[in-house]
Amino acid sequence: MPSFDVDFWVPDSRLEGLVSGYHRYAVALPAGERHRDVFFPAWANLRFHVAGDFWRVRIGGQSFDVPRAALFGPTSHAGYSDGANGTVVGAGLTPLGWYRLTRRAAGDFADRVTPLDVLLGDDASVLLDAASAPKEAIKRGFDALLLRLLAKPRTDEARIAQLHRYLMNPPEGGVTDMAERLGLSHRTLNRVALAAFGFGPKLLIRRARFLRSLMALRDAGPDTWASRIESSYYDHSHFNRDAQEFLGMSPGEFLRMPKPLNDASARLRTKILGAPAQALLQPRLTGTA
Numbered sequence: 313m314p315s316f317d318v319d320f321w322v323p324d325s326r327l328e329g330l331v332s333g334y335h336r337y338a339v340a341l342p343a344g345e346r347h348r349d350v351f352f353p354a355w356a357n358l359r360f361h362v363a364g365d366f367w368r369v370r371i372g373g374q375s376f377d378v379p380r381a382a383l384f385g386p387t388s389h390a391g392y393s394d395g396a397n398g399t400v401v402g403a404g405l406t407p408l409g410w411y412r413l414t415r416r417a418a419g420d421f422a423d424r425v426t427p428l429d430v431l432l433g434d435d436a437s438v439l440l441d442a443a444s445a446p447k448e449a450i451k452r453g454f455d456a457l458l459l460r461l462l463a464k465p466r467t468d469e470a471r472i473a474q475l476h477r478y479l480m481n482p483p484e485g486g487v488t489d490m491a492e493r494l495g496l497s498h499r500t501l502n503r504v505a506l507a508a509f510g511f512g513p514k515l516l517i518r519r520a521r522f523l524r525s526l527m528a529l530r531d532a533g534p535d536t537w538a539s540r541i542e543s544s545y546y547d548h549s550h551f552n553r554d555a556q557e558f559l560g561m562s563p564g565e566f567l568r569m570p571k572p573l574n575d576a577s578a579r580l581r582t583k584i585l586g587a588p589a590q591a592l593l594q595p596r597l598t599g600t601a
Contacts, residue, residue, distance in 0.1 A: 313342075314339070314340065314341050314342070314345065314347070314572075315339075315340045316337075316338070316339055316340075316572050316573055316576060317336075317337070317338040317339075317340075318335075318336070318337055318338075318573060318576045318577055318580055319335065319336040319447065319580075320333055320334065320335050320336075320577075320580055320581055320584040320585055321333065321334040321335075321450070321451040321584070322334075322584065322585065323403075323451070323454070323455060323458070324455040324459060326459060327409075327455065327458055327459065327462065328596055329406060329408055329409075329473070329595065329596045330405070330406055330408055330409035330412060330458075330462050331403055331404065331405060331406065331409055331458055331462070332355065332404035332405065332406050332409075332585065332590050332593050333403075333404050333581070333584070333585040333590070334401075334402065334403050334404075334450065334451055334454050335400075335401070335402050335403075335404070335577070335581075336399065336400070336401045336402075336447065336450065337399070337400045337573055337577070338363075338398075338399040338400075339364075339395070339396075339397055339398055339399075339573070340397055341396060341397050345396075346394060346395065346396055347393075347394075347395055347396065347573075348392070348393060348394050348570075349392075349393045349571050349572065349573045349574050350390050350391065350392050350393065350566075350569075350571050350574050351369075351384075351387075351390060351391035351393065351574070352390060352523060352574070352589040352590070352591065353387045353388055353389060353390060353519055353523065353558055353589075353591055354384070354386065354387055354404070354589065354590040354591050355386050355404060355405060355406060355407060355410070355509075355510075355590055355591060356383065356384065356385055356386050356404075356405045356409075356410050356418060356421065356510070357383075357384040357402050357403065357404045357405065357590070358381075358382075358383060358384075358402055358403045358404075358405070358428060358439060359378070359382045359383075359384055359400055359401070359402035360380065360381055360382070360400065360401045360402065360439065360440050360443035360444070361378055361379070361380050361382070361398060361399075361400055362380070362398075362399050362400070362401055362440070362443050362444045363397075363398050363399040364395060364396055364397055364398020364399065364400075365396050365397070365398070366395060366396060367393070367394075367395040367398060367400070368393075368394045368395065369384075369391045369392065369393050369394070369425055370391070370392040370394075371387055371389050371390075371391045371392075371423050371424070371425070372388075372389040372423055372560070374423070374424070376424070376425035378425055379425075379427045379428070380440060381427065381428040381429065381436045381437065381439065381440040382425050382426065382427065382428055383421060383425070383426045383427070383428045383430070383431050383432075384402075384425055385418065385420075385421030385422045385423065385424045385425075385426065385510060386407075386410075386418050386421070386422050386423075386509065386510030386511065387422070387423050387510075388422065388423055388510075388511055388515060388519060388557075388558065389423060389557075389558060389559075389560065390558060390559045390560065390566075392560075401443035401444075401450060402443075403439075403454050403458065404590050406476070406593070406595065407472060407476055407508040407509045407510075407595075408469060408472050408473055408476065408508070408595070409462060410508055411466065411469065411472050411507070411508040412462050412464070412465060412466060412469065413431075413461060413462060414431060416431060417506055417507045418506065418507060418508055418509060418510035419506035419507065419510050419511065421510070422510040422511060428440075432461075435457070435461060438457060439454070439457055441453075442454055442456075442457055471494060471504070472504070472508050473595055474493075474494060475490070475494060475501075475504065475505065475508075475509075475513075476509075476595035477594075477595050478490045478493070478494075479505075479509070479513060479516045479517055479520065480520055480592075480594060480595065482517050486517075487501070487513050487514055487517075490513060501513060518554060519558060519591060520591060520592065521542050521544060521545075521554075522551075522554045522555070522558050523558075523589050523591055523592055524542060524592060525540070525541040525542050525545070525551060526555075526559075526563060526566075527578070527588050527589070527592070528540040528541065529541070529563060529567065530567065530578070530588075534564065551563070
């Protein structure tokens with residue numbers, strides 16, 4: 313019988329607002345079997361394939377053979393995973409964490425899987441060593457390395473944090489109101505969003521709305537869906553169009569498909585980290601700035 317093991321850890325309090333959490337997924341399958349699962353659209357993640365022969369991920373229309381030390385950029389599509397026996401260990405970055413870690417624009421890595429050394433150089437192999445440690449040592453190793461890598465705040469971080477709050481809870485005037493409150497032109501707001509978040513603000517608002525609605529349907533029957541999706545959807549067909557964009561299938565197809573790690577992850581992530589999907593975590597102030 314297949315077995316699946318999922319772990320989450322809360323990072324050091326000094327990384328609050330910068331690192332969304334640490335995770336470990338382990339899959340043990342009978343000889344010759346393959347495991348297929350799915351990741352929700354998310355912020356950036358550093359992921360390490362510490363055991364297993366192969367791992368392939370499809371994001372939108374592109375497929376990637378995942379390297380041992382990988383950067384999963386922010387995504388606007390679900391990631392469909394195909395692999396064998398193995399273990400994946402990772403650390404999630406918030407948009408503010410990305411902004412502090414690098415001057416590279418998140419949009420340049422969006423909907424892509426890239427070797428991590430492209431972004432972090434030699435630190436990618438140091439993080440891989442920490443991810444390969446015994447399970448009880450992973451959090452300690454990640455904390456030490458990420459506290460070093462994220463030690464230097466940038467002067468305009470407050471604006472990034474406020475933009476994140478608006479994206480999760482948009483003002484009534486939408487993006488126009490958001491730009492006015494931040495004192496930015498629409499063009500500058502879009503540039504800032506691409507730099508730290510990976511996508512423009514309109515898409516990010518839609519992504520969060522869709523994920524909140526999808527989570528509300530997970531334990532509901534189809535006959536109650538209309539009352540559970542967010543009221544800003546015009547109708548069910550509007551929600552279905554978003555499902556096709558973000559999931560590549562209808563919500564019913566997605567909810568019915570076997571996805572044992574995704575289901576276990578959503579439950580445990582909610583219990584330990586506070587939300588069933590990384591992209592739904594409410595932004596918090598950093599502990600180091």
